[in-house]
Amino acid sequence: MNAMPVILSFTLLFSAGYLMASTMARHRQQIFGRRFALPHARSIALRWSACLCLFLSLYPICSLYGWAIGSVYWFGLLNAALIGAGLMLTYSPHFVRSMGWSCITLSILGTPFIL
Amino acid sequence: MAHFRKNMSGVHTWAGLLLGWLLLWMFITGTLGYFDTELDRWMKPELPIAPTQYDEAHVARTAQDYLTREAPDASRWVIFFPIDRNEPYLRVFWSGVDEAKRYITETRLLDLHSGAPLEARDTGGGQLLYKMHWRLHYMPRALAEIITGSAAMLMLLALITGIIIHRNIFRDIFTFRLSKGRRTWLDLHNLVAVTSLPYQLMITYSGLIFVMFTYMPLVFVSFYGTDAQGRRDFFNAVSTPEIAKPANQAGVLADLSTLVEQKNTIWPDTPIRNMDIRFPGDSHSSVILKSNNAVSPLRASDELVFSGVEGKLLTEQPANKNPTQATHDALLGLHEGLFAPPVLRWLYFFSGILGAMMMATGLIMWEHKRRQQGKSSPLGIWLVSRLNIASIAGMSLSIGAYFMANRLLPSTMTARAEWEVHIMFMSWLACLLHAALRPRYQAWLEQLILTGALFLCLPIVNAITTERGLISSMQHADWVIAGVDYAFLVTGALFLIGAYKVYERFTFSQDTRYKQRTANTNLYEANG
Numbered sequence: 001m002n003a004m005p006v007i008l009s010f011t012l013l014f015s016a017g018y019l020m021a022s023t024m025a026r027h028r029q030q031i032f033g034r035r036f037a038l039p040h041a042r043s044i045a046l047r048w049s050a051c052l053c054l055f056l057s058l059y060p061i062c063s064l065y066g067w068a069i070g071s072v073y074w075f076g077l078l079n080a081a082l083i084g085a086g087l088m089l090t091y092s093p094h095f096v097r098s099m100g101w102s103c104i105t106l107s108i109l110g111t112p113f114i115l
Numbered sequence: 116m117a118h119f120r121k122n123m124s125g126v127h128t129w130a131g132l133l134l135g136w137l138l139l140w141m142f143i144t145g146t147l148g149y150f151d152t153e154l155d156r157w158m159k160p161e162l163p164i165a166p167t168q169y170d171e172a173h174v175a176r177t178a179q180d181y182l183t184r185e186a187p188d189a190s191r192w193v194i195f196f197p198i199d200r201n202e203p204y205l206r207v208f209w210s211g212v213d214e215a216k217r218y219i220t221e222t223r224l225l226d227l228h229s230g231a232p233l234e235a236r237d238t239g240g241g242q243l244l245y246k247m248h249w250r251l252h253y254m255p256r257a258l259a260e261i262i263t264g265s266a267a268m269l270m271l272l273a274l275i276t277g278i279i280i281h282r283n284i285f286r287d288i289f290t291f292r293l294s295k296g297r298r299t300w301l302d303l304h305n306l307v308a309v310t311s312l313p314y315q316l317m318i319t320y321s322g323l324i325f326v327m328f329t330y331m332p333l334v335f336v337s338f339y340g341t342d343a344q345g346r347r348d349f350f351n352a353v354s355t356p357e358i359a360k361p362a363n364q365a366g367v368l369a370d371l372s373t374l375v376e377q378k379n380t381i382w383p384d385t386p387i388r389n390m391d392i393r394f395p396g397d398s399h400s401s402v403i404l405k406s407n408n409a410v411s412p413l414r415a416s417d418e419l420v421f422s423g424v425e426g427k428l429l430t431e432q433p434a435n436k437n438p439t440q441a442t443h444d445a446l447l448g449l450h451e452g453l454f455a456p457p458v459l460r461w462l463y464f465f466s467g468i469l470g471a472m473m474m475a476t477g478l479i480m481w482e483h484k485r486r487q488q489g490k491s492s493p494l495g496i497w498l499v500s501r502l503n504i505a506s507i508a509g510m511s512l513s514i515g516a517y518f519m520a521n522r523l524l525p526s527t528m529t530a531r532a533e534w535e536v537h538i539m540f541m542s543w544l545a546c547l548l549h550a551a552l553r554p555r556y557q558a559w560l561e562q563l564i565l566t567g568a569l570f571l572c573l574p575i576v577n578a579i580t581t582e583r584g585l586i587s588s589m590q591h592a593d594w595v596i597a598g599v600d601y602a603f604l605v606t607g608a609l610f611l612i613g614a615y616k617v618y619e620r621f622t623f624s625q626d627t628r629y630k631q632r633t634a635n636t637n638l639y640e641a642n643g
Contacts, residue, residue: 017289020288027289069411069454069455072412072455073458075313075314076465077462078313079311079462079466080462082289082310083469085289086289086290087291089291090293
């Protein structure tokens with residue numbers, strides 16, 4: 001169905017935002033409610049996963065609409081995902097963790113739909 | 116580096132401030148332009164629900180019958196098929212020269228079943244509102260082009276300097292700290308600007324490409340010279356080759372539905388966007404069939420050229436653009452977003468609103484910072500603060516007034532379309548005067564409340580004055596008009612929430628115990 005690649009791209013982008021935010025001290029405190037340091041290796045791994053999600057999210061949307069319209073769409077979804085993550089971190093930070101993990105799970109579960 | 120950043124900060128501030136209010140206007144009307152045909156339909160409630168399915172041959176026959184009756188002497192007919200949301204109804208256009216040798220054009224919407232023209236109230240619609248995005252109003256188009264082009268150039272400058280001065284553009288991407296006065300405004304400015312940055316850069320640059328020949332004419336001149344032959348050469352290079360000249364002998368146009376059948380054998384799955392008939396009453400008439408050009412930003416369409424009298428296929432022109440033309444058209448296509456499917460269109464709209472928020476927060480920050488620092492002239496701060504109120508709250512109110520005037524002005528009024536626009540600008544002027552005369556906090560609160568109330572009343576007035584109220588639209592599954600009504604409700608609610616936040620902030624800052632505690636800090640400035 002048409003909506004699945006769009007949703008999948010969005011969840012991958014939100015996951016990228018969530019993973020990136022958890023590498024930053026200020027947002028880690030917002031998400032997890034306490035200050036703690038991250039081991040260097042873990043921080044690098046999270047950053048690479050975030051970048052991976054970012055680039056993987058191009059595939060579902062471009063497979064549906066072609067790379068021309070797909071890339072424009074991707075920028076739009078990136079905008080929506082980042083604003084969503086930013087506002088959620090400010091207004092309902094306790095919710096970000098579950099939202100982030102739901103997006104990661106949905107992205108993994110949704111992979112068969114676009115392959 | 117710090118010195119460079121400081122200078123860029125100055126450029127950013129002044130490039131943003133000088134034409135920031137005009138840019139807000141351009142952004143709001145341009146963003147509404149992504150839904151121009153939907154707003155058109157809301158503003159013409161007499162029009163029926165747009166057809167979703169149609170038979171192309173039937174459409175061609177209906178249009179041909181009407182045009183043969185009404186415009187037999189025209190030199191050009193164009194039939195626009197109701198192919199998508201950009202062209203929801205069957206539209207016919209004709210042009211010609213009348214007895215006084217003046218070039219005239221006419222356009223009509225036709226009903227698919229009866230072939231009769233669809234009548235609606237005289238209004239500029241969403242199209243006029245959107246066109247004011249670059250044409251402004253009450254001024255010659257050349258002047259408007261110069262002004263809006265300059266504004267776009269300053270905005271591009273402001274965007275690039277903004278990127279330069281933003282120190283931790285990736286690290287601070289999600290930072291949005293509440294209740295910290297100026298910091299909060301800066302965080303919001305950064306959040307909306309950085310997340311929508313690709314869109315802002317694209318829209319500004321492509322907007323400048325629209326006026327590139329005005330601003331860089333010498334590039335054209337260096338290739339084509341300044342004479343008329345040079346202009347002809349350029350036109351031939353970028354448009355379809357010449358079609359047959361008129362023979363000035365009478366001829367009968369073939370049945371256009373036969374051309375549709377021929378098209379179906381050549382292009383099995385491609386709908387027709389329009390049929391362009393040149394010199395319809397002539398023996399050398401031609402018909403150009405264009406395929407759908409809104410499937411990609413390139414706006415390219417394949418063409419089939421037929422001879423008009425015999426109905427025979429002459430040539431097939433695949434969409435071919437040389438790389439330069441393709442780059443140009445792709446940029447313009449990205450700006451207009453006509454190719455966008457529904458969700459992407461909403462994302463375009465959302466990004467446009469974020470752009471307007473970026474500019475509004477920037478203007479508000481200028482005012483707050485200068486007031487706290489106390490170094491700028493009081494007149495300058497007063498001017499900026501009043502213009503802020505009038506262009507953020509007042510402009511939104513004036514656009515609401517435009518829609519309200521569409522519903523309330525009598526349909527038999529002369530110059531009705533112009534008066535809708537006059538009412539819009541008159542209410543904006545009233546907002547400016549109100550902002551100048553009232554104390555700052557009261558001005559903000561009253562204008563925000565009025566705007567919210569006006570937008571919330573729009574669906575109510577719609578339901579009272581027309582048969583296309585929200586309940587009726589939903590019953591008939593007319594999601595266009597229902598959607599616009601919902602959008603008005605949401606807009607009204609957002610403005611009332613904004614008014615409440617202004618009220619909350621002011622009453623909090625007026626709390627005497629808080630004032631005593633924070634007497635030495637400048638987090639909240641006094642009203643005035």
